[in-house]
Amino acid sequence: METFAVRPGLRRLGGRGRGGGLLRAALAVIALLVLAAALAPLIAPADPDAVDLSAALAGPGGDHLLGADASGRDLLSRVIYGARTGLLGPLGVVAISTVLGVLVGLTAAWHGGWVDTALSRSMELVFAFPGLLLAILVVAMYGPGQIGPMITLAVAYTPFVGRLVRGVARGEMGRPYIAAYRALGFGGLAICLRHLLPNIAPVILAQSTINFGYALLDLAGLAFLGLGVQPPAADWGAMINEGQSAVLQGALGPILVPGLAIVLSVIAFNIVGESLADRVSRR
Amino acid sequence: MAGFLLWRLAGMAAILGASSVLVFGALQLAPGDPATFLLSGRSATPEAIAAIRAQYRLDDPLPVQYLHWIGGVLTGDFGRSVQFRTDVGGLIASRAPITLTLIAMAFALTMILGVALGVWSATRPGAVDKAVLVGSSVAVATPSFVLGFVLIALFSVKLGWFPSIGAGEGLADRLHHLALPAVALALTFAGVLSRVSRTAMIDQLGQEYVTVARGRGVPEPTIVRRHVLRGAMTVTLTYGGLLVPGLLVSTVLVETAFGVNGLGQLLQYSVTVKDFPVVQALTLLTVAVFVLANLVVDLLAPLADPRVRLGAVS
Numbered sequence: 001m002e003t004f005a006v007r008p009g010l011r012r013l014g015g016r017g018r019g020g021g022l023l024r025a026a027l028a029v030i031a032l033l034v035l036a037a038a039l040a041p042l043i044a045p046a047d048p049d050a051v052d053l054s055a056a057l058a059g060p061g062g063d064h065l066l067g068a069d070a071s072g073r074d075l076l077s078r079v080i081y082g083a084r085t086g087l088l089g090p091l092g093v094v095a096i097s098t099v100l101g102v103l104v105g106l107t108a109a110w111h112g113g114w115v116d117t118a119l120s121r122s123m124e125l126v127f128a129f130p131g132l133l134l135a136i137l138v139v140a141m142y143g144p145g146q147i148g149p150m151i152t153l154a155v156a157y158t159p160f161v162g163r164l165v166r167g168v169a170r171g172e173m174g175r176p177y178i179a180a181y182r183a184l185g186f187g188g189l190a191i192c193l194r195h196l197l198p199n200i201a202p203v204i205l206a207q208s209t210i211n212f213g214y215a216l217l218d219l220a221g222l223a224f225l226g227l228g229v230q231p232p233a234a235d236w237g238a239m240i241n242e243g244q245s246a247v248l249q250g251a252l253g254p255i256l257v258p259g260l261a262i263v264l265s266v267i268a269f270n271i272v273g274e275s276l277a278d279r280v281s282r283r
Numbered sequence: 284m285a286g287f288l289l290w291r292l293a294g295m296a297a298i299l300g301a302s303s304v305l306v307f308g309a310l311q312l313a314p315g316d317p318a319t320f321l322l323s324g325r326s327a328t329p330e331a332i333a334a335i336r337a338q339y340r341l342d343d344p345l346p347v348q349y350l351h352w353i354g355g356v357l358t359g360d361f362g363r364s365v366q367f368r369t370d371v372g373g374l375i376a377s378r379a380p381i382t383l384t385l386i387a388m389a390f391a392l393t394m395i396l397g398v399a400l401g402v403w404s405a406t407r408p409g410a411v412d413k414a415v416l417v418g419s420s421v422a423v424a425t426p427s428f429v430l431g432f433v434l435i436a437l438f439s440v441k442l443g444w445f446p447s448i449g450a451g452e453g454l455a456d457r458l459h460h461l462a463l464p465a466v467a468l469a470l471t472f473a474g475v476l477s478r479v480s481r482t483a484m485i486d487q488l489g490q491e492y493v494t495v496a497r498g499r500g501v502p503e504p505t506i507v508r509r510h511v512l513r514g515a516m517t518v519t520l521t522y523g524g525l526l527v528p529g530l531l532v533s534t535v536l537v538e539t540a541f542g543v544n545g546l547g548q549l550l551q552y553s554v555t556v557k558d559f560p561v562v563q564a565l566t567l568l569t570v571a572v573f574v575l576a577n578l579v580v581d582l583l584a585p586l587a588d589p590r591v592r593l594g595a596v597s
Binding site: 121125128129130132133136137139140141142213217221224225226227240243244247248250252255256259262263264266267270271 | 297298301306312314420423425428429436441447528529533539540550551554557566574
């Protein structure tokens with residue numbers, strides 16, 4: 001089992017060193033996305049749902065900085081509003097899967113024995129269902145939407161967190177401080193939550209940040225398939241779903257604009273996640 | 284060896300069994316009565332409901348229903364599609380060749396591109412290495428369907444080199460039709476694999492035998508081709524095998540983008556028209572491919588590198 005040397009806290013984040021500039025750029029992109037999502041009504045130059053057929057498939061420039069889609073809706077405004085579902089969906093997936101994964105991983109590591117075996121086997125079973133597939137199955141049961149796929153993906157992502165937490169926690173449990181707290185009469189729950197968890201939190205944060213990018217891709221894919229956020233909502237995946245008919249007319253803008261937003265976001269979250277993991281594994 | 288094989292097969296059977304219970308149970312967990320759920324959106328005449336109840340043995344206790352269903356699945360009977368009104372098994376069999384061809388093409392592309400880029404960046408530190416790293420980061424973050432539409436706009440609409448839709452008839456026409464979808468499907472996975480093979484190559488290049496070979500004056504290209512590449516292939520091949528289930532799942536996105544009527548598009552369509560038996564069958568098949576790919580990779584690793592003993596890696 002791979003174990004990680006754990007460094008407490010993330011104070012060095014953003015510090016100098018190799019890749020520091022890249023990391024700063026990635027953090028800036030994420031900050032920009034969060035701002036776009038939070039202040040969409042203030043920043044967006046136009047109403048994202050305002051149809052103007054005279055501007056249908058207009059190119060970039062003029063009234064529409066990034067062009068317009070087949071209904072003449074402003075692509076820049078739509079992509080800014082799209083940051084809302086674009087970030088909230090993955091955030092939900094990552095939040096739920098992190099909590100569940102920590103619960104499962106810590107329980108398995110702390111109890112060991114049959115509890116560990118049962119939890120590890122359950123995680124293996126969930127592993128056999130790729131996230132996108134599991135989400136499609138659930139949509140087939142309950143219909144398309146935002147909440148169902150989000151919860152399903154969270155379940156599918158839980159083993160990635162759970163396996164990591166289990167491994168790191170097992171390594172951590174062999175260290176003297178755990179035995180010391182035990183000798184002092186602290187309960188298992190208190191040691192796990194107050195002392196063990198803070199020590200392994202950076203590793204978990206790194207994994208969850210990387211998961212964010214994957215969740216964003218999965219949710220965008222579902223929306224593109226027409227099984228997630230439904231058109232005409234200003235969501236990146238849904239915009240691509242609506243934009244596909246214009247491709248054959250030679251208009252790629254309605255797909256390229258949300259597509260680039262997805263690519264840029266995922267790259268930014270991957271860079272941050274990877275440099276977090278890098279910092280954690282380097283002692 | 285035999286013990287390990289049996290142990291692995293038992294584990295595989297357990298995962299598959301549990302998955303099948305989950306996929307079967309999905310029908311029970313779905314909202315409403317199973318019979319009306321299966322018929323949702325279609326005329327639920329009393330006769331139709333009675334026919335569905337009889338077909339799925341919905342009046343029997345759940346364990347009996349499951350045994351009846353799994354017995355059918357094991358003999359290739361996945362029930363009847365409520366949309367196409369044909370056997371689900373036949374439906375899948377008629378679509379499977381298209382998807383298998385697409386996956387084979389994408390897998391070949393992934394391996395060739397991934398290994399080539401990995402070797403290239405491992406043996407040329409500096410600008411080339413960095414460029415490949417940036418390229419693979421972008422590739423990993425690019426959704427296959429977005430890339431697909433870019434390829435359609437460029438190579439189908441603008442240049443007219445490739446068809447933009449459909450799967451084609453006959454071998455040559457099919458390869459021509461599936462070329463762009465295969466590229467769209469492969470790029471992300473090639474990006475992942477290039478990193479794996481780069482790491483494996485660098486790991487091998489740091490080994491003592493490389494220093495010895497260099498000291499003896501063996502030319503660098505020979506060292507790379509004859510020794511390092513061979514050593515790095517085990518890890519790369521193993522990882523490549525594990526990408527196959529991911530390729531299969533991603534066909535749902537690529538086939539939908541390109542209008543290729545394979546299994547992926549069948550899955551998307553079946554969910555849209557609420558054809559639940561088809562969704563169940565395709566889900567179970569994908570899980571089976573995932574479990575099988577893991578088993579095959581585990582069993583093949585020792586063949587590629589005799590130093591890997593069966594069961595040594597857990």
